[in-house]
Amino acid sequence: MDETEPHRELMSAAIACEARAHRAAAEGDLDASRTAFLEAAATYRGSWELAGPKSYGRLVGMLKAAILAGRGIEDAHYVERTLAGTDATSPTAAYAQAVAALALAEDGRAAEWAALMRDGSPAFVRASSAIAALASADAPAYREAVEEIVADFTARDAHLTGVPIADTALMLEILAGPRGLRAELDGPLLPRLHPSTDFPLPRLHPSTDFPLPTPDNPSEPPGDDDLRSAADHR
Numbered sequence: 001m002d003e004t005e006p007h008r009e010l011m012s013a014a015i016a017c018e019a020r021a022h023r024a025a026a027e028g029d030l031d032a033s034r035t036a037f038l039e040a041a042a043t044y045r046g047s048w049e050l051a052g053p054k055s056y057g058r059l060v061g062m063l064k065a066a067i068l069a070g071r072g073i074e075d076a077h078y079v080e081r082t083l084a085g086t087d088a089t090s091p092t093a094a095y096a097q098a099v100a101a102l103a104l105a106e107d108g109r110a111a112e113w114a115a116l117m118r119d120g121s122p123a124f125v126r127a128s129s130a131i132a133a134l135a136s137a138d139a140p141a142y143r144e145a146v147e148e149i150v151a152d153f154t155a156r157d158a159h160l161t162g163v164p165i166a167d168t169a170l171m172l173e174i175l176a177g178p179r180g181l182r183a184e185l186d187g188p189l190l191p192r193l194h195p196s197t198d199f200p201l202p203r204l205h206p207s208t209d210f211p212l213p214t215p216d217n218p219s220e221p222p223g224d225d226d227l228r229s230a231a232d233h234r
Contacts, residue, residue, distance in 0.1 A: 007055070010047035014040045014061060015161055021068070022163035025191040034194035037069035045078070056088065059096040067103060067171050070196035076100035091120030098131045102175045111135035126152065130172050134181060143183040146172055153189055165189055 021036035041062050048058035059079050066072040079100040083093065098113035110131055117128035126149050133142035146169050153159070153166035166189040174193070176182045 007047045007050035010043055014043035019161035019163055022161050022165045030194040034069045037065045040065035056092040056096050063099045064171050067174050070194050072103045076103035089116055091117045091124045107135040139181050142181050146183050
């Protein structure tokens, strides 16, 4: 009898959707890739809603898939609403909130969350450096950071979806676009994606002081890092 918990079944299904999206992108089928990414985002969200309250890797997966589909605004608002007023400050939780803030052009907040990511593994530190550079509009630092991310993906013997794609770098390049900071990298792990997007131009100066949400100081409307994160924080 299969006793797999429903939230884990959904997480596996989301990774399978990502694999289809990655294969389609690698083959140049941009419409199929976008459709599969959107399905992955919805499935990650369903998995998060069934899992424990600290399964933050599902939120990272949801955001990444949505952004790679050229969407992400509603998903970013969902993350901010869901985690507002909680103690979600682990590296994985901070990663989800940093990406959400970048997608919403809240660059001051993104920089603060990126700083909390640096308590994680080297992969978190690399992503943190790229996010912080985007938030501060530091093009040379961003290029250096995203090149390190691509180099790490290139050196891997295995990828979570089984498809060799540097999806973290692709996500960051999409978020870099409205800021005029794209590194314009090329390579076999960086296929073209669907050109649609819903990301606003940055509207806040990166030095703006945004307090992180706390129970006493909620900055957004009210509303165990998981296996996926352990395998690949994305």
